Amino acid sequence: MEPVNRLYYLALPPTVFESVTSQLSEHCMDDGDSWTRVIIEKPFGHDLESSAKLSSHLAELFREDQIYRIDHYLGKEMVQNFMVLRFGNRFLGPSWNRDNIASVTISFKENFGTGGRAGYFEKAGIIRDVMQNHLMQILTLVAMEKPASLNAEDIRDEKVKVLKAIKPLELKDLVLGQYVANPDCNVTGADAGYKDDKDVPKDSITPTYALAVLRVHNERWEGVPFFLRCGKALNESKAEVRVQFKEVNGDIYPPGELKRSEFVMRVQPNEAVYLKLMTKKPGMGFGVEESELDLTYNARYKDTRLPDAYERLFLEVFMGSQINFVRTDELENAWRILTPVLKEIEEKRIKPIEYKFGSRGPDEADEMMRRNGYVFSGTYKWVSPNKL
Numbered sequence: 260m261e262p263v264n265r266l267y268y269l270a271l272p273p274t275v276f277e278s279v280t281s282q283l284s285e286h287c288m289d290d291g292d293s294w295t296r297v298i299i300e301k302p303f304g305h306d307l308e309s310s311a312k313l314s315s316h317l318a319e320l321f322r323e324d325q326i327y328r329i330d331h332y333l334g335k336e337m338v339q340n341f342m343v344l345r346f347g348n349r350f351l352g353p354s355w356n357r358d359n360i361a362s363v364t365i366s367f368k369e370n371f372g373t374g375g376r377a378g379y380f381e382k383a384g385i386i387r388d389v390m391q392n393h394l395m396q397i398l399t400l401v402a403m404e405k406p407a408s409l410n411a412e413d414i415r416d417e418k419v420k421v422l423k424a425i426k427p428l429e430l431k432d433l434v435l436g437q438y439v440a441n442p443d444c445n446v447t448g449a450d451a452g453y454k455d456d457k458d459v460p461k462d463s464i465t466p467t468y469a470l471a472v473l474r475v476h477n478e479r480w481e482g483v484p485f486f487l488r489c490g491k492a493l494n495e496s497k498a499e500v501r502v503q504f505k506e507v508n509g510d511i512y513p514p515g516e517l518k519r520s521e522f523v524m525r526v527q528p529n530e531a532v533y534l535k536l537m538t539k540k541p542g543m544g545f546g547v548e549e550s551e552l553d554l555t556y557n558a559r560y561k562d563t564r565l566p567d568a569y570e571r572l573f574l575e576v577f578m579g580s581q582i583n584f585v586r587t588d589e590l591e592n593a594w595r596i597l598t599p600v601l602k603e604i605e606e607k608r609i610k611p612i613e614y615k616f617g618s619r620g621p622d623e624a625d626e627m628m629r630r631n632g633y634v635f636s637g638t639y640k641w642v643s644p645n646k647l
Contacts, residue, residue: 334568
């Protein structure tokens with residue numbers, strides 16, 4: 260009989276996870292002439308303690324090279340492009356540091372509520388659902404040093420170094436929100452707030468919005484705030500990384516004319532990379548205005564089908580590549596950063612700030628970003644060429 264490889268995909272509730280994986284290890288493994296690989300969907304625990312228990316359980320059953328903790332955001336086309344943009348373009352290297360960058364904002368916004376997922380969401384909240392995994396993984400790709408090679412372990416080593424350089428998040432660096440109904444918004448579902456869902460307790464303190472300010476304490480990033488922002492029932496759906504550069508030294512233009520340049524990587528929708536920069540206004544005068552250099556995927560690669568994130572990641576599992584999968588120590592350090600504040604929120608029953616369905620989220624979040632160095636000019640908004 261020819262050797263048979265085995266691939267298992269597990270998307271299981273925590274209540275049955277240990278029993279299923281134990282049975283899998285006992286009865287469904289290869290005989291040594293082939294391979295067995297196990298894809299594991301989140302949640303990877305509820306906090307640092309439960310995550311460590313889960314990792315310990317898996318370590319007793321499988322080798323690390325057999326475990327593929329999947330975060331589908333790592334399979335997104337633009338997320339896959341981060342390393343190429345950073346390490347394949349010389350002009351970015353000298354400017355990618357604390358001397359030139361004022362802040363980094365990583366956003367995940369949805370213009371719809373929890374609709375149908377409130378039962379799960381009530382147990383998780385936005386920090387566990389989005390920030391602990393998607394946003395923390397993107398942060399590591401933005402902030403990491405160049406790896407020694409494209410080997411999976413070299414890349415994941417550098418990502419872990421970033422996480423180890425971040426201190427646990429404190430409540431003073433966090434804004435929490437929960438959406439309420441907005442009858443003036445014409446989006447489907449806007450007439451119901453989070454607590455109007457039948458599966459949500461009326462005294463729920465589960466946040467549907469969070470803004471966290473994190474800092475990477477190393478030579479490259481010391482002093483640069485990383486804003487991790489995620490929420491539901493907001494004014495738009497998008498995921499992006501926005502790198503805001505500092506003001507020009509020795510500004511020779513009239514006060515207030517020059518705005519901060521920004522390098523933006525739009526993950527979804529309408530994948531794009533664009534650089535917001537200052538340029539001369541066309542005409543006889545010598546005024547300046549904000550414009551952009553952009554690479555919009557739907558325009559540049561209009562005849563190219565971009566693979567679905569899961570398509571790409573499953574192919575990588577077949578190939579035995581763990582580059583875009585979460586290693587045990589990555590998971591541990593992400594939970595180390597967030598677990599203390601999660602426990603404080605629950606123990607003190609911190610009430611989230613209400614914000615209207617279809618808004619930007621709590622005003623306090625924008626204010627916290629301003630206090631920590633983000634400058635919003637409000638004079639320019641990128642428009643996808645597909646919408647012109």
